[in-house]
Amino acid sequence: MASREFIYEKFADYYSNSSLNVPPPTLMAQREFGFFLLKERAMVRHKSFMGIKDLRRFLSDTVPSDVYHSCAYYENPSFEMDKKGWLGADLVFDIDADHIPTSCNKIHDEWTCGKCGFAGKGITPETCPVCGGVKFDTKTWPCELCLNSAKEETVKLVDMLEKDFGFASKEIRVFFSGHRGYHVQVEAEAVRTLDAMARKEVVDYVSGLGLALLEEQAPEKPVAGKRRRRGSSVFSLHDFGWNKRLKAGMQKFILNATRDDLRTVGLRSYALLQNREAVLSRCLEEGRWNSVKGVSVETWRRIARHVKELESAKIDTVVTTDLHRLIRMNGTLHGKTGLLKKEFPAERLTSFDPFVEAVAFKGGTAKVSISDAPEFRLSGKVFGPYKNEVVELPMAAAVLLVCKGRAEVAEK
Amino acid sequence: MQMETVIFTENDLAKYPFLKDTAEYMKKLGLKIEELENPEMAPILDRAQERVKEAILSLGVGKKRENHVEIPSFPVAIMLAIATKNSFIKKRYALAEAKQAFSDMQFENNERIMAIAADFDWNIALNRDLTVPLEFALSFIDYLRNTTHLRDKNWKLVNRLLANGKVYLNKHDVARLLQEEVQHRIEKKLEAKELPNFPEKITVMAEHLLELAREKIGKQEMEGFPKVVSQSAFPPCIVALYEAASKGRHLSHVGRFTLTAFLVNIGMPPEKVTELFKSFSDYNERLTRYQIEHIAGERGSRTQYTSPQCSTLQTHAVCTGSDALCRRVHHPLTYYRIKLRQRTNESPKK
Ligand SMILES: [Zn+2]
Ligand SMILES: [Zn+2]
Numbered sequence: 001m002a003s004r005e006f007i008y009e010k011f012a013d014y015y016s017n018s019s020l021n022v023p024p025p026t027l028m029a030q031r032e033f034g035f036f037l038l039k040e041r042a043m044v045r046h047k048s049f050m051g052i053k054d055l056r057r058f059l060s061d062t063v064p065s066d067v068y069h070s071c072a073y074y075e076n077p078s079f080e081m082d083k084k085g086w087l088g089a090d091l092v093f094d095i096d097a098d099h100i101p102t103s104c105n106k107i108h109d110e111w112t113c114g115k116c117g118f119a120g121k122g123i124t125p126e127t128c129p130v131c132g133g134v135k136f137d138t139k140t141w142p143c144e145l146c147l148n149s150a151k152e153e154t155v156k157l158v159d160m161l162e163k164d165f166g167f168a169s170k171e172i173r174v175f176f177s178g179h180r181g182y183h184v185q186v187e188a189e190a191v192r193t194l195d196a197m198a199r200k201e202v203v204d205y206v207s208g209l210g211l212a213l214l215e216e217q218a219p220e221k222p223v224a225g226k227r228r229r230r231g232s233s234v235f236s237l238h239d240f241g242w243n244k245r246l247k248a249g250m251q252k253f254i255l256n257a258t259r260d261d262l263r264t265v266g267l268r269s270y271a272l273l274q275n276r277e278a279v280l281s282r283c284l285e286e287g288r289w290n291s292v293k294g295v296s297v298e299t300w301r302r303i304a305r306h307v308k309e310l311e312s313a314k315i316d317t318v319v320t321t322d323l324h325r326l327i328r329m330n331g332t333l334h335g336k337t338g339l340l341k342k343e344f345p346a347e348r349l350t351s352f353d354p355f356v357e358a359v360a361f362k363g364g365t366a367k368v369s370i371s372d373a374p375e376f377r378l379s380g381k382v383f384g385p386y387k388n389e390v391v392e393l394p395m396a397a398a399v400l401l402v403c404k405g406r407a408e409v410a411e412k
Numbered sequence: 413m414q415m416e417t418v419i420f421t422e423n424d425l426a427k428y429p430f431l432k433d434t435a436e437y438m439k440k441l442g443l444k445i446e447e448l449e450n451p452e453m454a455p456i457l458d459r460a461q462e463r464v465k466e467a468i469l470s471l472g473v474g475k476k477r478e479n480h481v482e483i484p485s486f487p488v489a490i491m492l493a494i495a496t497k498n499s500f501i502k503k504r505y506a507l508a509e510a511k512q513a514f515s516d517m518q519f520e521n522n523e524r525i526m527a528i529a530a531d532f533d534w535n536i537a538l539n540r541d542l543t544v545p546l547e548f549a550l551s552f553i554d555y556l557r558n559t560t561h562l563r564d565k566n567w568k569l570v571n572r573l574l575a576n577g578k579v580y581l582n583k584h585d586v587a588r589l590l591q592e593e594v595q596h597r598i599e600k601k602l603e604a605k606e607l608p609n610f611p612e613k614i615t616v617m618a619e620h621l622l623e624l625a626r627e628k629i630g631k632q633e634m635e636g637f638p639k640v641v642s643q644s645a646f647p648p649c650i651v652a653l654y655e656a657a658s659k660g661r662h663l664s665h666v667g668r669f670t671l672t673a674f675l676v677n678i679g680m681p682p683e684k685v686t687e688l689f690k691s692f693s694d695y696n697e698r699l700t701r702y703q704i705e706h707i708a709g710e711r712g713s714r715t716q717y718t719s720p721q722c723s724t725l726q727t728h729a730v731c732t733g734s735d736a737l738c739r740r741v742h743h744p745l746t747y748y749r750i751k752l753r754q755r756t757n758e759s760p761k762k
Binding site: 213 | 543544551552553556557559560561565566568569570571572573574575576577578580659660661662664665666723724726727728729
């Protein structure tokens with residue numbers, strides 16, 4: 001209980017002293033707002049605000065743990081769903097570590113069976129290995145490896161939005177979500193009226209779903225009675241869209257492949273390794289995939305499929321196709337971390353450091369009793385790992401652990 | 413735009429009467445609805461009737477006549493189709509006109525194609541990039557607006573040359589997408605909510621066309637689903653969702669919606685569907701009932717939701733991979749319908 005009050009107090013402080021850091025969303029009067037209120041422990045939706053001042057006052061008066069607004073623009077944003085009058089919506093993408101296989105294997109996440117109490121670490125199983133229960137309490141952690149994986153996906157996505165979809169970099173807004181991922185939001189006028197089906201096609205594009213040239217039926221069928229033309233150029237890739245991405249990715253793969261890599265993609269012949277140059281020039285450039293011994297169209301397809309997985313951006317598909325989605329508001333606190341959702345220029349993607357730049361609480365300390373926490377880094381300092389100990393921590397670290405349910409407030 | 417504007421001639425309007433310029437032509441002509449009964453209007457009325465009739469019979473619009481008959485016969489045919497108040501006729505007529513336009517457009521030069529595209533406010537340009545052997549570059553927004561309901565996988569954006577927001581296309585494909593615009597524009601015209609008082613001649617003609625259509629539709633029986641739900645005809649994705657639900661395993665939002673809509677669509681009563689979700693650990697009777705009745709169209713907007721098609725299920729990873737029949741269909745409901753039909757000779761089991 002003390003912990004809950006502690007969070008309330010800290011969030012209240014933030015919204016009454018730093019609310020100028022909360023920038024107004026584009027056309028905010030046409031958006032629906034939603035809040036999770038800390039005191040009432042309830043979700044409030046269908047709110048609307050004429051200006052940012054009203055909203056900032058609302059934040060410091062009610063102190064929500066989480067603040068959302070619609071990606072959609074409405075005639076009457078505060079009306080019930082069927083009567084809002086949908087005018088359009090931004091094109092949004094959510095990249096969350098939950099949807100990406102990461103090298104940490106989520107070892108920092110904990111799950112507890114809701115039925116028998118059996119607990120474990122890592123990816124939550126589908127059924128409890130002890131009792132077969134299906135409901136779990138999970139404690140996740142925003143780890144650096146997870147966030148780096150999410151960032152890599154974001155880089156690929158932004159590249160496609162710029163080069164393939166032709167959006168200007170100022171039309172592509174990139175945010176750290178405040179927890180385990182990134183949000184990308186395109187507010188260009190032209191995309192606002194795209195319907196759900198059109199957005200689904202955009203999703204399929206960035207995921208590389210449905211690429212016909214990777215499909216089962218061999219596109220190079222020998223015509224009956226005729227000898228197959230040696231090295232026909234069915235498989236030359238052009239320099240646009242996915243073709244270009246596959247070509248560049250395959251080039252990289254062929255140049256660097258090891259025997260292990262070839263086995264990973266399911267190839268048994270290592271002929272490619274002895275003839276890298278020939279494969280690059282004759283097969284990849286000219287598309288004559290039967291011109292090098294031991295290399296075939298099947299080699300092409302297997303590598304291409306592997307490369308497609310590497311080059312596609314792993315996004316949460318339902319977020320992009322939902323025309324009424326609520327998304328966390330820029331400049332507000334995330335209730336699970338006490339970190340900010342934070343915008344930064346797309347060209348800074350590789351250098352952006354969420355554990356420095358999204359820190360909201362910059363002064364003071366608090367003493368917390370920590371049950372269990374992995375090592376973590378915040379504002380340039382490294383903390384932990386901790387196990388059943390009482391520690392005095394800088395405010396941001398204390399808030400993070402309490403928000404994540406890894407610690408309780410020891411004393412004020 | 414850097415090129416000289418194409419001005420549509422009367423020959424153009426005779427071929428493409430759906431263009432905005434036709435309204436101008438008609439205004440000059442000053443034709444009034446009451447005058448349609450005048451004997452000198454007979455050729456126009458006759459041609460209009462032929463347009464709709466051919467659409468019903470063969471998805472064509474018949475042979476072109478002289479411009480002064482051909483052009484006004486189009487708005488009259490629209491009126492005639494509206495007067496039938498029959499959605500099958502309207503749909504079919506719009507499609508027939510659009511198909512005719514498609515076949516004509518393929519013989520036009522690039523400039524004329526551009527002019528027709530401009531009539532639909534497309535953001536399109538002639539391609540000047542010599543490395544691409546395709547004549548047109550169309551904004552991906554206009555491209556998506558006209559392709560998302562086309563089923564052939566070649567229309568998927570992922571299989572197109574997309575660069576800098578432009579999709580590169582040849583003349584055939586541009587004409588094909590313009591066909592979609594034409595159909596859409598005509599369907600819009602046919603939506604007219606308030607009907608004028610039609611002259612008797614029109615009403616009689618509409619009655620004849622209706623009769624013709626009834627013969628035609630009569631053959632294509634409108635199949636509903638039988639009352640008994642047959643689990644063994646479920647497609648693999650629904651089997652997986654159904655099993656997961658009955659074991660109380662967590663389903664994604666899309667998964668839950670798909671299963672609910674599918675079961676409601678094939679005629680399972682909402683109470684039965686609610687029953688299925690009871691084993692969920694986060695089960696909430698009131699909320700579940702509400703959601704299911706909403707999908708069934710018994711609440712709120714009153715529209716019954718249809719379960720998503722295969723491509724949507726693939727996007728959201730609900731599709732579990734396909735069997736042989738899956739590869740022939742685009743919708744789980746079609747799978748179910750075909751499977752049911754295949755088994756009509758077997759003895760029904762519960
Ligand atoms: Zn258990
Ligand atoms: Zn991790």
